[in-house]
Amino acid sequence: MNTIKYIFLFIFVFQLNAQKSDFSTITFEKADRIALEYKNEKLTNLPELAYKLTSDLTTDVERFRAIFKWVCSNVANDYYLYSKNMRKRQRYKNDSVRLKDWNDEFKKVIFQKLRRNNRTICTGYAYLIKELANLANIDCEIVHGFAKTSTINIETLDVPNHSWNAVKLSGKWYLCDPTWASGIPDPESAQFEFQFNDGFFLSDPNIFAVNHFPVDEKWSLLNDDQPSFNTFLDAPIIYNKAYTYFSNHNAPKKLHTDIRKNEHVIFKLQLLKSVKKEDVNLLIDTTFTSKKIHPESISIKDQSLTIDYTFDTTGYYDVHLYVKDDLISTYTVEVNK
Template sequence: MKYISKTLYIALLLLTFGFAQAQDFTKVDNTVKAYPKFSDPDKLAAQVSADFKQDDLKARAIFTWIALNIKYDLAAYGINRQPVGFSYSTQEEKIAKQKIMRDDLALKTIKSKKGVCEGYSTLFAVVAEKAGLEAVIIPGTSKSHPAHIGKGPGASDHAWNAVKINGEWQLLDTTWASGVVTGEKPAFAFKFNDGYFFAEPDVFFLNHYPDDKQWLLTKKTGDDFANLPLYYGNYLMGGYQFLAPNTGSFTDRKYNVIPFKIKNLKQGDVVHYAFSKDRKIIQAKPLINNGITEFDVPLDNGSNGTLTIYINQKSVAAYRINR
């Protein structure tokens, strides 16, 4: 028999989500910032286990160290790698060989200090298990570009983790927590983002759909995922809630206007919108009704493409217009 591992092609999400965290992990993060640049998963796990006894603190320490020290490997992004295969005679042999492959990838990632999502998520799982935690690697589909609006889950292009804390699974993504890609000539820049640590499942779902539905940890569906707009990091960092529209794609010519309703806009916030084809940024003229900001975006024959909503000159959401 032969086992073929699934190759993951990662699209690094260039968003900076700011999910609210109920617990303050500042002390953990400050401790981890003083850690050396380990080159061995065993040594990192031993240091974490010595400094922290609670499972959630251990998970946070591992998450933070990886996000602060592993650089996203742009050179490896999108490379069409050949699947790795191996033969086995028993289930035990299969599991043992998978573990060897996983340990090898974790070691390669921590030694080189770079990787793509497969390396990030594998390193987290390996170190977490060595520190006494139960963790899994979750392959799935990401929503990271306006072209993804209207498309359901497809071939895996990303990988993240879940870790069991006090009997409950918590979701996290060390890849997207590590930084952003900037510049005309794309370059990775470290920018720690703890929004991807223990995010609520309904929030994590906005950009992550697992191959195995059990890891949704919510009742959302593939159709729900396809119909979502693209939410940029500033959407959640600002605490906004878009009550309308409830779809990310507009393909029917019956739509001459898109009504927007936004909750949690602050006094002084300014809303603009722009269509990708004309690149003209237009200031919206909102009305406030019972704390909800309402405005309309008119559509015409030249409105096709991507509609982006900006708040205070920062992109917060994108929609696909194809009428």
């Protein structure tokens, strides 16, 4: 019995820490080069594309990397399609028959756009990753759920609005988000800029959970540490660049903090790579002012970045954390007497 408990505990801990650093000895240079060699390849023959991307690679993680890199570098995020889908899903959310009819109809549109124009939304990205991975004999699943960005109104976040992937490599499940890894859509112009973000490839489940909430809780990969939906909604806003610097966001736990004058607010994040103290800044906005400051109390210890900041004036503040020129996270702080 003790042996069984030990094995279970080992598997639990082993799975909990599934992230890209498990493959620190692999550079992915060859996989990325192959993905680049087949740039602009058509989607008319997925088995052939999967073979071209993976046949010269020796490990599953490299094969999956080539697939992920290719998809994120060749398929554009269609913001117009996304916004149209969300409007319809909100409209029909209380009518299961019309919602199903819309979903069935829209799936055809998504895959037509994907195949013909290399444009899609999150569902198409997740589908393509899964299909190509499965063709390469790699277990991969589509995960449906909720996602938070700075533009999402959480008051209306009552139906799933995002899809991503879980992939099994070396006996462990990992998370990735090809939609957010691929680049940045402009909501106003509906134009898309390819800008690969490596942080969404085999992301640490801890930071992933700050702005991803799966419908099926097992895909959080956090086991008993799965946050509640309300905890997810209350969490701070983190941005895509956070994934390139950090593996977890520890504090504050909520977007909004109420404090009294001269009280401290602790900002704490777990580092993924080295950060210099002088590169860390806070942008503090009020209704009338905006100032960027370098906090005096910053510590970096045991791969953890901690900022201790005191608000000495009453008011309502928007606080934005930056590393260099990269926006990492946003909070609101109300300071009372």
